[in-house]
Amino acid sequence: MSTPAKVRRTVEEHRAAVTALLAGCSPGTEEVPVAAAAGRVLAEDVVAAVGLPVFTNSAMDGYAARWSDVGAATDGAPVRLPVAEDVPAGRTDVPALAPGTVHRIMTGAPVPDGADVVVPVEATDGGTDRVTITSSPAAGSFLRHAGEDIAAGSLALPAGTVLGPAQLGLAASVGRASVVVRRRPRVLVLSTGSELVAPGEPLRPGQIHESNSLVLAAAVDAAGGEARTLHFVPDDVDQFLSTVRGALADADLLITSGGVSMGAYEVVKDALGALGTVQFLAVAMQPGGPQGAGTVDGVPVVTLPGNPVSSFVSFEVFVRPALRAALGVPRPDRPRLPARLAGPLTSPAGRRQFLRGRLDGGTVELVGGAGSHLVASLARSDVLVVVPEEVTELPAGSEVEVVLVGGGER
Numbered sequence: 001m002s003t004p005a006k007v008r009r010t011v012e013e014h015r016a017a018v019t020a021l022l023a024g025c026s027p028g029t030e031e032v033p034v035a036a037a038a039g040r041v042l043a044e045d046v047v048a049a050v051g052l053p054v055f056t057n058s059a060m061d062g063y064a065a066r067w068s069d070v071g072a073a074t075d076g077a078p079v080r081l082p083v084a085e086d087v088p089a090g091r092t093d094v095p096a097l098a099p100g101t102v103h104r105i106m107t108g109a110p111v112p113d114g115a116d117v118v119v120p121v122e123a124t125d126g127g128t129d130r131v132t133i134t135s136s137p138a139a140g141s142f143l144r145h146a147g148e149d150i151a152a153g154s155l156a157l158p159a160g161t162v163l164g165p166a167q168l169g170l171a172a173s174v175g176r177a178s179v180v181v182r183r184r185p186r187v188l189v190l191s192t193g194s195e196l197v198a199p200g201e202p203l204r205p206g207q208i209h210e211s212n213s214l215v216l217a218a219a220v221d222a223a224g225g226e227a228r229t230l231h232f233v234p235d236d237v238d239q240f241l242s243t244v245r246g247a248l249a250d251a252d253l254l255i256t257s258g259g260v261s262m263g264a265y266e267v268v269k270d271a272l273g274a275l276g277t278v279q280f281l282a283v284a285m286q287p288g289g290p291q292g293a294g295t296v297d298g299v300p301v302v303t304l305p306g307n308p309v310s311s312f313v314s315f316e317v318f319v320r321p322a323l324r325a326a327l328g329v330p331r332p333d334r335p336r337l338p339a340r341l342a343g344p345l346t347s348p349a350g351r352r353q354f355l356r357g358r359l360d361g362g363t364v365e366l367v368g369g370a371g372s373h374l375v376a377s378l379a380r381s382d383v384l385v386v387v388p389e390e391v392t393e394l395p396a397g398s399e400v401e402v403v404l405v406g407g408g409e410r
């Protein structure tokens with residue numbers, strides 16, 4: 001049977017413990033096509049095989065010219081020149097520009113040797129054999145110089161970079177078809193509770209739809225892990241342990257939800273506490289007070305409280321940064337910002353509170369109350385409002401720190 005948690009920790013202490021626990025769960029590297037690397041963490045330095053731009057090219061559709069030939073052009077005294085070549089993007093045999101001539105050129109096409117300006121087509125009559133130029137931009141205008149963005153041989157993306165759309169674009173631009181990335185930690189997610197019923201199933205009195213495993217699995221995947229959701233189990237120690245043991249072999253981490261507080265049927269605490277390798281404790285925060293961490297058969301386990309908001313917040317505060325750090329991300333934390341409170345708030349003394357809020361400009365409005373059962377409010381929020389341990393009340397207009405967890409976009 002469960003016993004009251006005696007150990008108390010600060011948020012930072014438990015964060016450090018979970019980060020240390022997960023430090024070993026980064027399971028090596030793999031090479032994947034760039035097209036399949038979105039969200040992955042680079043495990044190698046990507047060096048630019050080519051500079052960018054690859055060659056000096058035109059920024060405009062127009063005419064490549066010598067400024068000494070066209071610089072004096074005005075409406076009243078236009079310059080008329082023969083068009084020697086047509087240079088669409090992709091032309092690979094562009095002759096040099098002879099003095100007294102221009103090349104018609106398209107955006108992205110190679111600028112011929114000898115040209116030092118591109119005159120946009122809007123400043124001409126658009127001629128194809130001869131062109132009349134009625135004004136010229138400054139010398140050097142509309143040339144995109146080879147290597148001005150990144151030089152060949154230089155570091156394009158350092159190891160540890162999270163590959164978002166722009167980073168994938170750069171990898172492709174410097175010629176990479178594949179990249180070496182960190183393997184995604186394989187994370188088992190297991191919810192517990194005899195009251196739980198799968199969504200879609202009818203509810204009998206006293207039953208609720210299971211939702212924490214969906215939340216946690218989605219959060220694991222978004223953090224860079226690879227979640228595998230086990231079917232939830234009732235408050236039965238034997239069933240819990242056999243489910244866990246049947247799945248641990250190919251897991252890097254187990255996350256459980258529920259069964260860790262002070263009740264008579266705390267399945268996670270009862271089952272794992274008896275092993276002696278998992279510590280259950282109270283963290284000075286709300287929600288997310290009851291926590292546990294340790295190992296089962298050598299595999300790291302983090303036991304999160306069952307209240308849905310507590311489970312979500314605990315993942316954000318402890319598991320996400322630890323997973324990101326294990327993946328080698330240099331800044332594993334969510335971005336934080338100062339914001340002004342739209343209304344007043346109160347908070348329990350001695351516990352750091354993470355309230356749900358919606359950020360609008362620099363102002364944050366609380367969404368719902370402090371209750372850790374308020375899932376509809378959680379779904380409408382996009383930030384966590386951090387209230388320090390020593391603060392018990394704040395008037396409207398106070399500055400608070402908010403954590404940008406995202407979600408609820410509309």
Ligand SMILES: Nc1nc2c(c(=O)[nH]1)N[C@H]1C(S)=C(S)[C@@H](COP(=O)(O)OP(=O)(O)OC[C@H]3O[C@@H](n4cnc5c(N)ncnc54)[C@H](O)[C@@H]3O)O[C@H]1N2
Nearest residue numbers: 191193210211212258259260261262289305306307308310
């Ligand atoms: N006497 C005390 N009671 C409680 C304490 C305490 O210190 N003393 N702590 C409270 C706090 S804080 C939390 S948080 C919860 C944590 O309890 P458990 O981790 O044991 O979670 P459960 O009791 O299993 O569930 C709590 C709540 O959440 C619902 N739930 C659980 N799992 C799911 C799921 N997968 N999907 C949706 N909803 C879920 C469950 O039905 C309960 O309503 O303990 C307090 N009690």
Ligand code: MOO
Nearest residue numbers: 287288289310372
């Ligand atoms: O800490 Mo519980 O997590 O408040 O609801």
